[in-house]
Amino acid sequence: MIEDKLELVLVTYNRAPYLENTLKQFLDSPFKNCKFTILDNCSPDDTPEICEKYSKLFPNMTIIRNHLNIGGNANITQGLRTSTSEYTWLLADDDSYDFNDCEDVINALLSDKYDFIHVSSPLLPTNKKEGQEKDLTEIIEEINPNREIHAVDLVNIIKGKYFMDLAFISSYIFKTELIKSDDIIRAYDNVPNFFPQFALISKSVNENFLIYRAKYDLIIQGDNPENDAEHTYTYTKFYEGWLHSGLMLNDKKIRKIFYKNLDNHSIPTNNYLIVLPVAIMTDKALNKKNIKNNLISLMGALYKHTGWIKGFFLSVYLMLVYIVPSSIYKALFKKVYNK
Structure with missing residues (x-):
């Protein structure tokens, strides 16, 4: 069962309305019964109340509230090391989701076969709004109808977009055992460079992970909320x-x-x-x-x-x-x- 395979880890700070919208979407999804951990970075708004409300609606939700705001990138790094399940999906708090057709993603998780399961491509969108001739799914299907591809092969095809795509932290589900102590140390070391997740992204290429590309995007990347302007x-x-x-x-x-x-x-x-x-x-x-x-x-x-x-x-x-x-x-x- 999917709840025995996957843990959702959501990082959030001071975005209570966006957080509630995200939780509403997951409440009506096939992933509702999975372990669900929220990492609240000491939000000063109504985030604790939203977390308390939804902890009663999700059967396996845990709320971890940092005593102090440790910074967004440090909280992302904390998310990388939090999960104890076989697969981890690290989530942001301000995106829109489409779970209407995600059976292939669930089957990919249950297969235990893949290192990464790629579920969103903001730079090569499946809706082709940016005028791409082919979306990422079509590109990979031309190589393998089962939408399987190794990381190095994908880099050679879509070039630098591979890295920019995966910098969007929610764009892929990863096998949790791939994260080792050295990777977490590298992630913390890279916090000043804004991209602690690059410790895992680089590893995907260095070790040539096997990637499954979802048939359809499950996520539409959200617009940056107003408090992002404070960077x-x-x-x-x-x-x-x-x-x-x-x-x-x-x-x-x-x-x-x-x-x-x-x-x-x-x-x-x-x-x-x-x-x-x-x-x-x-x-x-x-x-x-x-x-x-x-x-x-x-x-x-x-x-x-x-x-x-x-x-x-x-x-x-x-x-x-x-x-x-x-x-x-x-x-x-x-x-x-x-x-």
Whole structure:
């Protein structure tokens, strides 16, 4: 039975209305009877009351409330190590779910065969809203009608989108035994880089996990709630953290795919030679703080990915972008975003 296989672990902070909407959806799902752990990061809003209300409706729910707010990424890391079931599904608190056709996912779980069960692809959506010629399911079905594929093969097909896709923490269910003590340590070490989950994402490639792709997306990624705007990191800092995270990848060819394909939803390309300068321009236009320090750290990450010679020329290129007066980028920023 599915409740003997899967544990749901939901990380939440200060989003009571979103949390309640998520719990309502799971209450009317095939996963209702699974172990369900909520990690409340000391929310100051009505989250404790929502948790108490739904703990009476779910038969196997546990509420863990942190004594202090340990930060979102540390709470995600806590989620990676919390489950004691055979499979773990780490959930966010602000997404929409579609459980109308998930029998194949349940069968995949019951088979004990897969390392990852991929249930959502925000960058290659099955609804094709972003004009993709093929969705991820169709891409994999062309290779294997059973929608099975190894991680390295998938990276070679969809390039850097593999990593950006899996950075969405709810996009896959993973076999719990794959998480070892060393992985948790690496995850905590990577908290300053914003992506503790990359310890598991990189492992999926380093050890070439077997992945099952769901027939249909079970999740529609939610819009960022208003309190996400409180994040103080810059766009430059985001990519600096992302590039440092990618250093967990062992294979140099995979690393090259990783750093050369960076996504920015505001521009139509994922070429790093465009994405990184645009990030710097945007930060300067918005008067973000610590851009110089973030840029220096970003250039250090590029050196490690590309080597000294290429890293030097990339650093000169980015420094030339940086020294342009902010007033020019402000004018450009206003012109572009007012369209």
